[in-house]
Amino acid sequence: DTAVSQTPKYLVTQMGNDKSIKCEQNLGHDTMYWYKQDSKKFLKIMFSYNNKELIINETVPNRFSPKSPDKAHLNLHINSLELGDSAVYFCASGLGLLPDTQYFGPGTRLTVL
Amino acid sequence: DQQVKQNSPSLSVQEGRISILNCDYTNSMFDYFLWYKKYPAEGPTFLISISSIKDKNEDGRFTVFLNKSAKHLSLHIVPSQPGDSAVYFCAASGRGGATNKLIFGTGTLLAVQP
Numbered sequence: 497d498t499a500v501s502q503t504p505k506y507l508v509t510q511m512g513n514d515k516s517i518k519c520e521q522n523l524g525h526d527t528m529y530w531y532k533q534d535s536k537k538f539l540k541i542m543f544s545y546n547n548k549e550l551i552i553n554e555t556v557p558n559r560f561s562p563k564s565p566d567k568a569h570l571n572l573h574i575n576s577l578e579l580g581d582s583a584v585y586f587c588a589s590g591l592g593l594l595p596d597t598q599y600f601g602p603g604t605r606l607t608v609l
Numbered sequence: 610d611q612q613v614k615q616n617s618p619s620l621s622v623q624e625g626r627i628s629i630l631n632c633d634y635t636n637s638m639f640d641y642f643l644w645y646k647k648y649p650a651e652g653p654t655f656l657i658s659i660s661s662i663k664d665k666n667e668d669g670r671f672t673v674f675l676n677k678s679a680k681h682l683s684l685h686i687v688p689s690q691p692g693d694s695a696v697y698f699c700a701a702s703g704r705g706g707a708t709n710k711l712i713f714g715t716g717t718l719l720a721v722q723p
Binding site for chain 1: 640641650651652654655658660696698702710711713715
């Protein structure tokens with residue numbers, strides 16, 4: 497009965513390809529997030545959606561496009577993958593209130609060759 | 610510009626003893642602080658939080674202390690257990706930007722020796 501789930505768990509692909517990572521939460525939360533953890537273990541926010549509306553966009557390249565078909569899902573599509581995109585991507589959800597406690601998915605390890 | 614810092618990358622403690630993990634922040638707009646625990650190949654798990662109106666919050670074996678004047682918080686685990694071995698992340702958020710953006714530290718790897 498996973499609260500925040502992500503697929504796939506591992507993704508290995510070639511430079512230049514386009515890939516998507518899916519995220520779903522069954523906590524009834526209004527807000528969902530994407531975080532990136534790079535090779536130096538920094539965990540940084542990329543995007544946040546509240547009720548399908550984008551509310552945070554942390555100067556992420558345009559190649560990254562989040563899509564929220566409904567408030568329980570926030571997918572991340574990445575175009576023209578680059579070597580530097582290799583990282584672990586975490587989805588999270590929260591109530592969207594200030595302050596908020598966020599609950600994380602298990603992560604997707606993306607490796608770009 | 611690292612607004613949340615965890616200066617100890619690792620900490621080793623004997624089972625039954627106290628573990629103290631430290632975190633410093635620079636942004637005075639932060640008013641909510643959280644600790645997350647992360648096992649390998651899993652996502653961070655929420656552990657405990659504290660609002661800036663408090664200086665202490667306790668939940669079982671876990672206590673978080675906040676010193677606003679020093680911009681410092683710490684997590685105490687008493688008694689430490691081998692299952693506590695994990696990476697611990699400190700995170701902060703603030704009302705300045707009216708968003709729920711969490712700023713994370715780089716983590717401290719805690720090893721509890723049996």
